[in-house]
Amino acid sequence: MSIRIGILGYGNLGRGVEAAVAKNPDMELVGxxxxxxxxxVTIKTPGxxxxxxDALETDEMKAGIDVLxxxxxxxxxxxxxxxxxxxxxxxIDSFDTHANIPVHFAAVDEAAKSAGKxxxxxxxxDPGMFSLNRLYSDCILPDGAAYTFWGRGVSQGHSDxxxxxxxxxxxxxxTIPVPEALDAVRSGSNPELTTRQKHTRECFVVAEEGAxxxxxxxxxxxxxNYFDEYxxxxxxxxxxxxxxxxSELPHGGFVIRTGSTGWENEHxxxxxxxxxxxxNPEFTGSVLTAFARAACxxxxxxxxxxxxxxxxxxxxxxxxxxxxxxxTML
Amino acid sequence: MSIRIGILGYGNLGRGVEAAVAKNPDMELVGxxxxxxxxxVTIKTPGxxxxxxDALETDEMKAGIDVLxxxxxxxxxxxxxxxxxxxxxxxIDSFDTHANIPVHFAAVDEAAKSAGKxxxxxxxxDPGMFSLNRLYSDCILPDGAAYTFWGRGVSQGHSDxxxxxxxxxxxxxxTIPVPEALDAVRSGSNPELTTRQKHTRECFVVAEEGAxxxxxxxxxxxxxNYFDEYxxxxxxxxxxxxxxxxSELPHGGFVIRTGSTGWENEHxxxxxxxxxxxxNPEFTGSVLTAFARAACxxxxxxxxxxxxxxxxxxxxxxxxxxxxxxxTML
Numbered sequence: 279m280s281i282r283i284g285i286l287g288y289g290n291l292g293r294g295v296e297a298a299v300a301k302n303p304d305m306e307l308v309g310x311x312x313x314x315x316x317x318x319v320t321i322k323t324p325g326x327x328x329x330x331x332d333a334l335e336t337d338e339m340k341a342g343i344d345v346l347x348x349x350x351x352x353x354x355x356x357x358x359x360x361x362x363x364x365x366x367x368x369x370i371d372s373f374d375t376h377a378n379i380p381v382h383f384a385a386v387d388e389a390a391k392s393a394g395k396x397x398x399x400x401x402x403x404d405p406g407m408f409s410l411n412r413l414y415s416d417c418i419l420p421d422g423a424a425y426t427f428w429g430r431g432v433s434q435g436h437s438d439x440x441x442x443x444x445x446x447x448x449x450x451x452x453t454i455p456v457p458e459a460l461d462a463v464r465s466g467s468n469p470e471l472t473t474r475q476k477h478t479r480e481c482f483v484v485a486e487e488g489a490x491x492x493x494x495x496x497x498x499x500x501x502x503n504y505f506d507e508y509x510x511x512x513x514x515x516x517x518x519x520x521x522x523x524x525s526e527l528p529h530g531g532f533v534i535r536t537g538s539t540g541w542e543n544e545h546x547x548x549x550x551x552x553x554x555x556x557x558n559p560e561f562t563g564s565v566l567t568a569f570a571r572a573a574c575x576x577x578x579x580x581x582x583x584x585x586x587x588x589x590x591x592x593x594x595x596x597x598x599x600x601x602x603x604x605x606t607m608l
Numbered sequence: 609m610s611i612r613i614g615i616l617g618y619g620n621l622g623r624g625v626e627a628a629v630a631k632n633p634d635m636e637l638v639g640x641x642x643x644x645x646x647x648x649v650t651i652k653t654p655g656x657x658x659x660x661x662d663a664l665e666t667d668e669m670k671a672g673i674d675v676l677x678x679x680x681x682x683x684x685x686x687x688x689x690x691x692x693x694x695x696x697x698x699x700i701d702s703f704d705t706h707a708n709i710p711v712h713f714a715a716v717d718e719a720a721k722s723a724g725k726x727x728x729x730x731x732x733x734d735p736g737m738f739s740l741n742r743l744y745s746d747c748i749l750p751d752g753a754a755y756t757f758w759g760r761g762v763s764q765g766h767s768d769x770x771x772x773x774x775x776x777x778x779x780x781x782x783t784i785p786v787p788e789a790l791d792a793v794r795s796g797s798n799p800e801l802t803t804r805q806k807h808t809r810e811c812f813v814v815a816e817e818g819a820x821x822x823x824x825x826x827x828x829x830x831x832x833n834y835f836d837e838y839x840x841x842x843x844x845x846x847x848x849x850x851x852x853x854x855s856e857l858p859h860g861g862f863v864i865r866t867g868s869t870g871w872e873n874e875h876x877x878x879x880x881x882x883x884x885x886x887x888n889p890e891f892t893g894s895v896l897t898a899f900a901r902a903a904c905x906x907x908x909x910x911x912x913x914x915x916x917x918x919x920x921x922x923x924x925x926x927x928x929x930x931x932x933x934x935x936t937m938l
Contacts, residue, residue: 297870301751322871379934405938407744410922411881412937414737417898417925418891421631464884526875539894540627541652545856545886551741554794556875561748564869568747588933592740593918595747603918604709607742608735 280306281574282342283567286331286363287349288312288319290527291372294563295347296323302567304597308343309333340366345570347371349563357382364389364397364584368573370566372402379405387584396577398585401569402562403553404428408533410587411551415535419547422537425463427455427476431529431558439504440481443497445489448517450524452480455532466536466546473507480511484520529558568595610636611904612672613897614697616661616689617679618642618649620857621702624893625677626653632897634927638673639663670696675900677701679893687712694719694727694914698903700896702732709735717914726907728915731899732892733883734758738863740917741881745865749877752867755793757785757806761859761888769834770811773827775819778847780854782810785862796866796876803837811842814850859888898925 283299285292288310299305300323307323316328333339334346346367350356352375360371364386373382383399390397400406404426412424433453440449459476462469481498485491495512499505515523530553539545555561569587572594576585593603613629615622618640629637630653637653646658663669664676676697680686682705690701694716703712713729720727730736734756742754763783770779789806792799811828815821825842829835845853860883869875885891899917902924906915923930 294869300871301869376938379938380931383934400934400938407748407879409938410744413922413926413933414740416937417901417922418737418894539624539631539887539890541630545890547886547891548882548884549737550880550882550884552878552880554878554880556877557869560869560875561877564748568744571747586930586934586938588923588930588938589921591919591921592743592747596743600916600918601710603743604713604730604916607746608706608709608730608739608916608918 280304281571282306282308282344283570284308284311284334284339284343284346284367285349286311286334286346286359287355288314288321288328289349290559291563291566292347292349293322294557294559294561295349295566296321296563297560298564298567299323301564302571302597305567305571309339334363334366343367344574345370347566347570349566352378357385360397360399361385361389364395365393366395368396368577370398370401370570370573372406372562372566373400374402374405376405383584383586391583394577394582396573396582396585398569398573398587398590400586402565403555404531406562406565406587407553408531408551411533411549412535413588415533415537415549419535419537419539419549421539421543422535422547423468424533424535425471425476426531426533427460428531429453429455429477429529431531431555432524432527434527436479436481436504439501440483440498443494445486445494446483447486448484448520450482450520452482454478454480460532460534463534463536464548464550466538466548468536474509477508478510479505479508480513482513482515482520482524484517485514526556527558528556529561530554571595571597610634611901612636612638612674613900614638614641614664614669614673614676615679616641616664616676616693617685618644618651618658619679620889621893621896622677622679623652624887624889624891625679625896626651626893627890628894628897629653631894632901632927635897635901639669664693664696673697674904675700677896677900682708687715690727690729691715691719694725695723696725698726698907700728700731700900700903702736702892702896703730704732704735706735713914713916721913724907724912726903726912726915728899728903728917728920730916732895733885734861736892736895736917737883738861738881741863741879742865743918745863745867745879749865749867749869749879751869751873752865752877753798754863754865755801755806756861756863757790758861759783759785759807759859761861761885762854762857764857766809766811766834769831770813770828773824775816775824776813777816778814778850780812780850782812784808784810790862790864793864793866794878794880796868796878798866804839807838809835809838809840811840812845812850812854813842814847815844856886857888858886859891860884901925901927
């Protein structure tokens, strides 16, 4: 029997989950749920309907959906959506406001436990796959240091921040790891790296006609919390160039842990995990979809409550049996 | 309370586990157990004794050891040792004869289940961490292809095979990934690669005095199953050079999965995991030690039976609480 998936929220991430569900033959999309007017939302999966979010409160949906993938924003959507729906469904989200994870986890855990459901929070690639690699490598090489680099990729938050500057019509901001910093980390020298030494930022900006470009560039480079601690390059481009060269949302990054073993730390080791992604939302959606399978299977075995990627035995992610996994992947 | 570890077998791997236990403050080495005469075995941990393997059958040891790490060979030791001791202890091994994993797993699973113990088999980096990365990336990018490369590193099996050639006093064989093959894989072109295209082999050979070097080189390069499908380079060196330049056991490798997402496969992604290890046995021992912690914790929660790395939720590997993990690593 297929795993029946619902998607709540149909922005970039929701579309990424929809595409990922289509790649997994053991899954079936039941519906997309939106807080917008459903009649204005067109999805890609043939034969599947769009519903208002209210429909999730009907017994029909509750009986017909195995896992609800919640594709909302971490700032204002997920803090109330995930606990709310964890009381009705197995759910999964990509909550990524690090400082608020304890509060979010507690709320979700309580709701899911009361309902006997599984709720996996903070799933994706960071938090998500990068977190897993930080954890595994920390446990294997306790005497070591871990480094996370992001990019080259589009940071939506930084792009939005630049767009709020007067005279800016559009912006795409790329975060770029500094190659020398990566090399220093890989060398095992355990360097202490400042924010400025780890990443640079590159902004492609479409200015409004007649705008003061020097002022815009200065305001970007000195923007507190976003750019002031980085070396930033600003390029002014046309709207046509923006559309032609910067319409995708690539991303990626590196988790590198170096550490030593032996009685005199005489042996050095480097564990490196990297992602190079053409589409951040589609990859994140693909991770959410794999963990949605796990949520369904874990709940079917009687587990419930709040979970993170740390709590999911990897075998649950796969449609293959334990025997098949041992045969083909071990 | 510390996790009390026993080590059975004190070769390179057993020594690696011993060194790893010393790096984990929540663990304590109870004893090293050997089938040799214990009086001839000197270990490095102060105050810890070496016992004959028979001592493992005493009630005192059974009560005093939380996890027994079995450091034997896959060919003849582990097939009987792991099931035998899984009937008495939580155990972990690094069984790596791929074709025999189903039989080994079944025997170990039965013994462990009957005894109410946990037995994790095939743990290390391959099988082990590489397997985990194959599994995670397969689940995230089902529409893709995975590639595993090994090296640059010493293959003990190949070194031993060369040593059996007449006139060879010593050999160290390095397996080396072909850079062009790695690049082709990373490009996302899903290349079909032959054995010869993926790896080369390099042998450093100390010949006996007066030996026919040409014959030795020919015998190496044409050796069935070991070298005939590879491009192999043979270097004859002195015993002094061998000792000076080739006394370590470095290894490593790459697991790379490329795949596509989107309705028209328009977005490509590359997931890459790599290891660069100064000491294969110490790193393998470090992985075994982390999973020994998991075995102990899982059994304390009532789980039992045969397991692989696929069945272990990552949080069990860490001495940190779930709350601490979410705070520091998610």
